Amino acid sequence: DGGITQSPKYLFRKEGQNVTLSCEQNLNHDAMYWYRQDPGQGLRLIYYSQIVNDFQKGDIAEGYSVSREKKESFPLTVTSAQKNPTAFYLCASSSTGQGQPQHFGDGTRLSIL
Amino acid sequence: QQQVKQSPQSLIVQKGGISIINCAYENTAFDYFPWYQQFPGKGPALLIAIRPDVSEKKEGRFTISFNKSAKQFSLHIMDSQPGDSATYFCAASSGGSARQLTFGSGTQLTVLP
Numbered sequence: 423d424g425g426i427t428q429s430p431k432y433l434f435r436k437e438g439q440n441v442t443l444s445c446e447q448n449l450n451h452d453a454m455y456w457y458r459q460d461p462g463q464g465l466r467l468i469y470y471s472q473i474v475n476d477f478q479k480g481d482i483a484e485g486y487s488v489s490r491e492k493k494e495s496f497p498l499t500v501t502s503a504q505k506n507p508t509a510f511y512l513c514a515s516s517s518t519g520q521g522q523p524q525h526f527g528d529g530t531r532l533s534i535l
Numbered sequence: 536q537q538q539v540k541q542s543p544q545s546l547i548v549q550k551g552g553i554s555i556i557n558c559a560y561e562n563t564a565f566d567y568f569p570w571y572q573q574f575p576g577k578g579p580a581l582l583i584a585i586r587p588d589v590s591e592k593k594e595g596r597f598t599i600s601f602n603k604s605a606k607q608f609s610l611h612i613m614d615s616q617p618g619d620s621a622t623y624f625c626a627a628s629s630g631g632s633a634r635q636l637t638f639g640s641g642t643q644l645t646v647l648p
Contacts, residue, residue: 426578462544464624464638465579480635512578521567521586524636526578 425449426527428513433532435500435507443498443530445513451525452518454496458482459510459529468511471496472518500532508533538562539627541639548646554612556642558625561606565627569636570599570610573622582623583610615646 426447435441447454453472457465467480471490485504490496496515500507510531514524540559548554558568566587571579585592585599585608592599598611612619625639 428578462640464541464640465636466638467635470635514578521584523569523581523584526571526580528576528578 426513426515426525428511428527428530430530431528433530434535435532436535438502440499440501441532443500443511443513443532445496445498445527447494447496447513447515447525447527449515449525450493451515452493453516454490455514455516455524456480456486456488456496456498457512457514459512465512468498539625539637539639541625541642543642544640545643546645548615548644550615550617550646550648552615552646554615554619554644554646555609556623556625556644557607557609558627558639559605559607560627560637562627562629562637563606564629565637566630567628568599568601568608569626570597571624571626571638573624573641579624612644615644617646617648620644620646 429444455470456468459465466482468486469488471477477488477490487499510529512529513527516522516524542557569584570582572582573579583594583597585601587603596613601608623642626636628636
């Protein structure tokens with residue numbers, strides 16, 4: 423089945439620690455996205471990538487980093503600079519034509535120990 | 536700042552009733568308006584989408600109504616069922632190869648049996 427796989431489903435971070443969230447897609451989509459979801463605030467864009475080896479900051483990129491070395495993979499690192507990392511993180515992908523919908527993974531819930 | 540304002544925050548409807556969720560936007564460059572459905576612990580799934588060149592789109596029990604002059608759009612769920620109980624997000628995006636979606640804050644719908 424084609425889709426987006428996010429792992430792990432739950433992740434705990436200690437103070438001062440960097441953690442990396444995995445996102446893999448087998449939909450052959452060029453574009454990939456990372457969103458943060460907090461209660462009552464909808465989804466906010468962290469980073470997006472339209473093509474391998476290229477990515478752009480979204481609305482809330484501070485304290486996060488990404489890489490796009492392969493078309494199917496777009497890992498997100500939550501660095502120690504992100505002071506409030508507790509949230510539900512969602513990865514999405516889409517084709518790059520007009521009106522192409524974004525398909526989402528089932529998310530990673532990150533909590534602070 | 537690009538914003539999409541969604542209301543109500545929560546909605547309780549009896550089985551068989553009509554659920555109505557409203558969204559308003561400010562950016563006249565928005566040209567794609569999807570609605571997503573999200574169940575607890577899952578990623579959002581595309582429900583239905585509309586472009587501003589039509590005033591209404593219907594797919595099964597779900598209908599989007601679009602008012603370009605008022606910069607508003609709404610989701611109507613006819614014959615609401617308990618299985619429709621979920622969080623619904625409206626979103627909007629403008630041109631560009633990576634469709635950067637701006638999301639509303641979400642509506643938690645509960646359909647009582």
